[in-house]
Each structure stands twice: as C-alpha cells, then as structure tokens.
Amino acid sequence: MIQDIAPHRYDNAFALRRRPEPEDPVLCYRDGEVLLVRKGEEIDFLRVRDFLTGDAGGPADIAPQDEQTERRAEEQNDDNGFYNIGNLTFIYLFSIDKTPYYSIDVLPEAWENPGKDAVWESVRLFRSARPIDRAFAVITGMQLARWRQEHHFCGKCGSRMRPSRTERAFICTSCKNTVYPKICPAVIVAVTHGDSVLLTKYAGRDYANYALIAGFAEVGETIEETVHREVMEEVGLRVKNLRFYKSQPWSLSDTLLMGFFCDLDGDETITLDATELAVGEWKRRSEMPDRRDDVSLTSEMMEQFRLGKEPVSQP
Ligand SMILES: [Zn+2]
Numbered sequence: 001m002i003q004d005i006a007p008h009r010y011d012n013a014f015a016l017r018r019r020p021e022p023e024d025p026v027l028c029y030r031d032g033e034v035l036l037v038r039k040g041e042e043i044d045f046l047r048v049r050d051f052l053t054g055d056a057g058g059p060a061d062i063a064p065q066d067e068q069t070e071r072r073a074e075e076q077n078d079d080n081g082f083y084n085i086g087n088l089t090f091i092y093l094f095s096i097d098k099t100p101y102y103s104i105d106v107l108p109e110a111w112e113n114p115g116k117d118a119v120w121e122s123v124r125l126f127r128s129a130r131p132i133d134r135a136f137a138v139i140t141g142m143q144l145a146r147w148r149q150e151h152h153f154c155g156k157c158g159s160r161m162r163p164s165r166t167e168r169a170f171i172c173t174s175c176k177n178t179v180y181p182k183i184c185p186a187v188i189v190a191v192t193h194g195d196s197v198l199l200t201k202y203a204g205r206d207y208a209n210y211a212l213i214a215g216f217a218e219v220g221e222t223i224e225e226t227v228h229r230e231v232m233e234e235v236g237l238r239v240k241n242l243r244f245y246k247s248q249p250w251s252l253s254d255t256l257l258m259g260f261f262c263d264l265d266g267d268e269t270i271t272l273d274a275t276e277l278a279v280g281e282w283k284r285r286s287e288m289p290d291r292r293d294d295v296s297l298t299s300e301m302m303e304q305f306r307l308g309k310e311p312v313s314q315p
Contacts, residue, residue: 001248002126002295005133008096010140014168017081017092018100022049026102027093027141028111033120034138035111043129043138046118048102051088079165091148093141096133103145123252127295135295143251147181155179182254187226189213190301190310191239193264193282197305198235201279210279210289212298216255227260235280236271237264241313245304248297259297261310 003010025045028035037044081092083102090102114120123142126135151161151170159174170179190212191198199210215230217223224242231239245259272280288306293299304310 001246001297001300002132002136002139003249005096005136008133010094010096010133010136012094012168014081016095016100019083020048020085020090020100020102022047022052024048024100024102025137026051026090026104027137027145028104028107029123029142029145030120032123034123034125034142035114035118035120036138037117038119038121039117041130043125043131043134045101045134045137048085048090050118051104052086080163081168082163093144094137096137101137101141103141105145105148127293139251140249143254144181146254150182151179183249184253184255185217185223185226186250186253186255186257187213187215187217187223187230188257188259188298188301189227189231189239190245190259190261190305191231191235191237191264192261192305192310193268196282196284197288197302198237198264198270199279199281199283199302200234200277203274203276203278209292210283210302212301214257214298223258227262231262234273234276236273237268238266239263240265243311243313245301245311246297250297257297259301261301261305263313 024047026048027045035046037046083090083092087108088104089106090104093101093103095101123138126139129135129138148170153159154161154172154175154177156177157172157175159172161170161179162173163169164171164178168181171177198213200213201208201210213231213234215226215234217226218229221229227242228239231237239262241263243261245261247259248257249255250257268282270280270282285306285308288302291299291303291306301310
C-alpha cells in the first residue's frame with residue numbers, strides 16, 4: 001500500500017523539525033498539482049537550493065507582495081517549523097529516513113511555468129509513480145498543504161491564525177482557538193458470504209473499477225457501528241463477525257481508512273442505494289478481477305480474498 005515504504009521510515013514528529021539545508025527536498029502544490037522533477041518514470045523533487053539560485057529555471061530572488069510579507073513576519077520563528085530564507089518561507093513537513101521535507105505555500109509568479117526539468121503534475125501520479133517513498137511524500141505533503149491553506153483565519157472569530165511552537169497546530173492570535181490537521185475516520189468493508197464477497201461500483205464517478213463498501217464515520221458512533229450502518233445504507237444487508245484487517249492514511253480525502261472483513265448475517269438479497277452505487281453484486285473468488293493497484297487498502301483486501309488469505313471468523 002502507499003504507506004508501505006519500508007525499508008524507508010516515515011517520521012512525522014513535529015519536534016524533529018530543523019532548518020532547511022540546500023539539498024533538502026521541497027514539495028509545492030497548486031490545485032491538485034505538485035511541482036516535481038521527472039527523470040523518465042522516476043520522480044524527484046526540487047531542492048531548497050533550486051529556489052534560492054534559480055537553477056531549475058525558476059526565479060532567484062523576487063520580492064513578495066505586501067500581504068505576504070506581513071504574514072511571513074508573523075510566522076517567522078525558528079521554533080515553529082516556518083523558516084524564512086531570502087524571500088521565501090520554507091515550512092517543515094516531515095522526514096523520511098534522515099531527510100527533512102519542506103513546502104513553500106507562496107511561490108513567486110515565475111514558478112507558474114518553471115521550465116527545464118521541473119513540471120507541475122497531478123498528485124494522482126502517486127498511484128503509479130515510483131519510488132514509492134516519494135509517491136507517499138507527494139500525497140502526504142498535499143494533505144498538510146491543504147490544511148494550512150484552509151486555516152489562514154480562525155473559523156470561530158475570524159482573526160489570523162499562527163503556527164504553534166509546540167505541536168502541529170494553528171492557534172488563533174485572538175481567541176486562542178487551536179486547530180489540528182484534519183483526519184476523518186472511514187471504513188472499507190468486505191462483506192463475505194461463503195465463497196463470495198460483495199463488490200460495488202460507484203455511481204456518477206469516472207472511477208469504473210470494482211470497489212468495496214466504504215463510508216465516513218458519523219459523530220457519536222463507534223467505527224463498528226459505522227460498518228453496520230454503511231453496509232445497511234448502501235446494500236441493505238445485515239453483517240456479523242467483524243474482523244479488523246488494516247488501516248491506511250488516504251491523504252486525497254483527509255481520511256484514515258479502517259478495513260474490515262465481516263460475514264453476511266441472514267438474507268443475501270441486495271437492495272442498492274442508487275444514489276451512491278451503480279453496481280452491487282456477489283462475486284466468487286474465482287471470478288474476482290485481477291489486482292488493479294498496489295497502493296490502496298481496497299485493492300489489497302480484494303486481493304487477500306481472491307487468494308483465500310482474508311482473516312476468517314473464529315468458530
Ligand atoms: Zn479566533
């Protein structure tokens with residue numbers, strides 16, 4: 001799966017932050033795109049030095065606009081992971097192995113068309129781009145970038161937010177409201193019935209492959225109750241013997257996915273929620289489609305069932 005980057009190690013400890021060095025990688029985002037360097041099928045990143053010298057075709061030194069200057073002055077603090085170098089603010093993200101990754105939220109306009117080897121590409125390239133630790137860095141950095149961009153101001157009183165010095169959070173400069181990164185729990189459910197599993201296809205989406213039942217947890221319910229409710233809502237079935245499989249951070253939708261296998265309880269007749277699903281049907285192991293990717297929890301759970309390796313219920 002996308003987070004399985006061993007032997008590399010992801011370290012998101014906020015306390016690890018440190019000042020940028022010239023060779024440290026930098027991730028920049030705009031509307032679902034990431035700025036990177038393409039070397040054939042391999043992806044690489046621009047480095048801190050590229051933004052300071054203009055080596056990658058970008059500008060060397062362009063003065064920021066006034067409002068940016070103001071915000072950067074508020075944020076500049078060596079203790080909070082925001083580092084001003086030249087006219088840019090480098091924001092510490094996380095480390096992979098010993099390499100710290102940074103982001104720049106406000107780029108000079110000349111980076112719209114960087115030239116040379118640097119290109120803006122859809123973050124969806126993470127599904128096939130390799131090496132996988134860099135693909136994982138792309139979508140994980142994107143989730144953090146989106147969170148920062150949505151919290152310039154306090155949702156409670158409207159005042160400006162500033163980054164915390166003690167944890168990964170924004171604090172309101174007026175009412176002290178504290179906002180943490182957005183992580184939404186959700187379930188992926190494989191409903192099994194003897195030698196069959198329930199597969200679905202979503203309605204009204206480009207995504208045409210088979211999937212499993214999925215949905216977000218609601219306020220006030222346990223994750224097990226989410227499983228029962230989503231299966232009932234989407235296909236009208238009762239389930240039992242829930243077996244937790246694995247979890248997965250899914251940064252595209254700020255989600256923490258929790259995968260469950262479970263058994264059908266009673267009637268096998270499917271009543272489809274047509275607003276959510278176009279297809280819902282029982283598939284035997286032998287009829288299962290080939291594994292379509294090695295990044296998603298859904299794909300891994302379907303493959304485990306196809307191979308007869310899913311966790312089984314205790315007698
Ligand atoms: Zn406030």
